[in-house]
Amino acid sequence: MASLAEIVRTRSRLSLGELVHLQRLVASWNMLADFCFSDLLLYVPLSPHETSADPDDTEFVVVGHVRPSTTQTLYRHDLIGEQLDESERPLVARANRLGEIIEGEITISAIRERVRVLCIPVRLGGKTIAVLSRESTPTVGRSPGELERTYVDIFNRFARMIAAGQFPFPADDSDSKESPRVGDGVVVLDRAACVEYASPNAVSALHRMGVHASLDGMRLGELGLDDEPMRDAFAVGKPVTEEVERGDVIILVRTIPMHDSQGVSGAVVLFRDVTEVRQRDRLLLSKDATIREIHHRVKNNLQTISSLLQLQARRTGSDEAKEAVAESVRRIQSIALVHETLSREAGEDVAFTEILRPLVQMVAAAVSSPDRQIDFEVRGEAGTLPAEVATPMAVVLTELLQNTADHAFPAEAPDDAHFRVVVELAEGVDEFVVRVIDNGVGVSPDFSVEKATGLGLSIVRALVTSDLRGTIDLFEPPDGTPGTIVELRIPTDPVAAG
Known part of the structure; x- marks a missing residue:
């Protein structure tokens, strides 16, 4: 399924700033869907080359669809990516054209039902860039309770903010994974930051924090809670999220201010027990x-x-x-x-380069002398390795470097001889490769790692093939220069490779 950004870039004429505004709206609209007990769909007008031949027939593409967690969804399948014309969504087209909130009912052929629709123009900088549609089945023969009436009123206030270009907020401190949901607990504050309404779950959360007094008309600070986040949200007119800890209870408190023509008109406070x-x-x-x-x-x-x-x-x-x-x-x-x-x-994962560099320095200090200088160099990065791989690899490379210093370079050499050992690291998809390259005398054609009897190479062979489930190969440099290349190929997950 294509993302909002992909659909907007390929099928609309919105600017980058307008795309970011829609992404902010989608990032926070789970709360809106829960408050209105309805599916929310985001419609964006198609660019001219995507529309039909009739210039008066506006076509839209659905770039977002969210379902409420407070009631059943209206649509069983996602509508994201679907292209709809004005005849199928006349209220959406009207809200887009007039820049006003439009309410009514239409028949959705896909589900064969009458649907109650509230179409909200999404405005930015005085321009309508999309339409947010609240879509639900009509309410018949049932009087909503206080909680439902309060939640729908909150949604309507946010709807007016969306139509005025005041929501979503330009900057937001929320983390979508941490942010409380409406079902966790809601407190509504009036213009004076006094409690107008508290949901049963919010009351339970406050009870766990030791607050048992009546909330109506009270400031949260008067109840013994730290109300600094609420005061900050009212002062700056932007959401503020903080954790409040009382005894053994930790509550995540998110205050979202609501605006009208006179400024901040109140706030919604969401509570989540994160103890x-x-x-x-x-x-x-x-x-x-x-x-x-x-x-x-x-x-x-x-x-x-x-x-x-x-x-x-x-x-x-x-x-x-x-x-x-x-x-x-x-x-x-x-x-x-x-x-x-x-x-x-x-x-338990380590950056292997942080181990290799001091390890090379340790071996270099042990094998070099004023009469026999060997230069060591590390190239590349190996990324991070599990400890069960990094530990035997450290021993393997210590043995290889020691063995190279002992056997690759003659004991007696000209004064201008330049001995060099390079350790190359390369990280693959499911393995990493280590090459130890020297410019020494090389090995005899009949030399074999499998048949080597020295203690160092025996340790290397045992650790690489048994513990690490890897391979070890020796070969001459391909350009014909003197020396030897020892190549190790080690799976990053030896257990899976075995």
């Missing part, structure tokens, strides 16, 4: 902080183990033992880098 939502949010934050603290402690423990191993290495007289301990220390430190990053981030 459970906020408690879950706080619990998640607490759990997240606990997880980060665990990662921090694991990192500290790994650093302690690393220090103990280094102390043990200084006490041994065997060069082979010292080298084995040094390799173990580097592996431990590579894992510690992952936990250090996780201790700073929310969640």
